[in-house]
Amino acid sequence: MKEVKGYPGNLEFKNEVLLVAQLQHRNLVRLLGFCLEDSERLLIYEFVPNKSLDYFLFEKKSNTSRTVIAIVVPIVACIVIFFFIFIYLRVKRKSWKNLEMDQDEIGSTESLQFDFGTISAATDNFSDSNKLGQGGFGAVYKGRLTNGQEIAVKRLSRESGQGDQEFKNEVLLVAKLQHRNLVRLLGFCLERRERLLIYEFVPNKSLDYLLFDPRKRAQLDWERRYKIIGGIARGLLYLHEDSRLRIIHRDLKVSNILLDADMNPKISDFGMARLFVVDQTQGNTSRIVGTFGYMAPEYAMHGYFSVKSDVYSFGVLVLEIVSGKEE
Numbered sequence: 001m002k003e004v005k006g007y008p009g010n011l012e013f014k015n016e017v018l019l020v021a022q023l024q025h026r027n028l029v030r031l032l033g034f035c036l037e038d039s040e041r042l043l044i045y046e047f048v049p050n051k052s053l054d055y056f057l058f059e060k061k062s063n064t065s066r067t068v069i070a071i072v073v074p075i076v077a078c079i080v081i082f083f084f085i086f087i088y089l090r091v092k093r094k095s096w097k098n099l100e101m102d103q104d105e106i107g108s109t110e111s112l113q114f115d116f117g118t119i120s121a122a123t124d125n126f127s128d129s130n131k132l133g134q135g136g137f138g139a140v141y142k143g144r145l146t147n148g149q150e151i152a153v154k155r156l157s158r159e160s161g162q163g164d165q166e167f168k169n170e171v172l173l174v175a176k177l178q179h180r181n182l183v184r185l186l187g188f189c190l191e192r193r194e195r196l197l198i199y200e201f202v203p204n205k206s207l208d209y210l211l212f213d214p215r216k217r218a219q220l221d222w223e224r225r226y227k228i229i230g231g232i233a234r235g236l237l238y239l240h241e242d243s244r245l246r247i248i249h250r251d252l253k254v255s256n257i258l259l260d261a262d263m264n265p266k267i268s269d270f271g272m273a274r275l276f277v278v279d280q281t282q283g284n285t286s287r288i289v290g291t292f293g294y295m296a297p298e299y300a301m302h303g304y305f306s307v308k309s310d311v312y313s314f315g316v317l318v319l320e321i322v323s324g325k326e327e
């Protein structure tokens, strides 16, 4: 917990904290939340057990400095502990509710849940003119929220045999995955047997539209293709290695690579697959998802999926991007 002083404006402070809390990476200390009360400003971080690097690097000290440390450290530690107990009691007494509310803002279901009416209005009642395409999980519609933000809404087909709570939990986890080369999941809607996933709208369609259209293909010079391949690799590396959860995509293919206004690639549909805890690299499934030409043989034949089967699909993807031919 860290006390912050001399920062301007409460609203500015809140906004900055909300932004910083969204930065999630295995190599970053996680900001869990904040507390704002009177002149008190606290930042709440995850506790990292093994101290900071300098503690290990500069361990060799002379005898005198050891004695000084042996006296000073316990005294400082006591003062710090008393200080925190004091702060803790004060904060707990005064603003427990406040803290809960603020943390909610950062990580709860409510902030990600949209109501059906809002989405229905945004997509003009799921009109055909707003339909962007149809995939294995349902149709995708373009929409615009009242604040002007453009969204893509995936209306899941109703037979996806998963409980409401399970669905919410998955969405919460997947929404936390944030990377420049991933399509951002903004939220979800769960109402009247409807299940919707709300994504950021990525303006330049998916890679297949460009790659397999003889006229549009000209837009993709070698430099652009090279950048696209690099971007996909970075997104995939984040899913496999750098995010807090290990995610195996399981359906990496050209139609799941979207291009933003600057033609940067963004991987979509990454959370549709099963979620992994960090040390688990391999799974077995009886219900195979994925598209045949992209599937590694062990996945296609036995349902074994792993980081390696994703890399196989990535290989097929690279061949397609280079050759311009479908698998």
Ligand SMILES: Nc1ncnc2c1ncn2[C@@H]1O[C@H](COP(=O)(O)OP(=O)(O)OP(=O)(O)O)[C@@H](O)[C@H]1O
Pocket: 132, 133, 134, 135, 136, 137, 138, 139, 140, 152, 154, 183, 199, 200, 201, 202, 203, 205, 206, 251, 255, 256, 258, 268, 269
């Ligand atoms: N966030 C988005 N922004 C813009 N367009 C999108 C977005 N998500 C999907 N689309 C468009 O909607 C189409 C359908 O997407 P969808 O993911 O449902 O199908 P798919 O990728 O062809 O197959 P699959 O269901 O296996 O992923 C895509 O080809 C893409 O052009």
Ligand SMILES: [Mg+2]
Pocket: 135, 255, 256, 268, 269
């Ligand atoms: Mg898709």
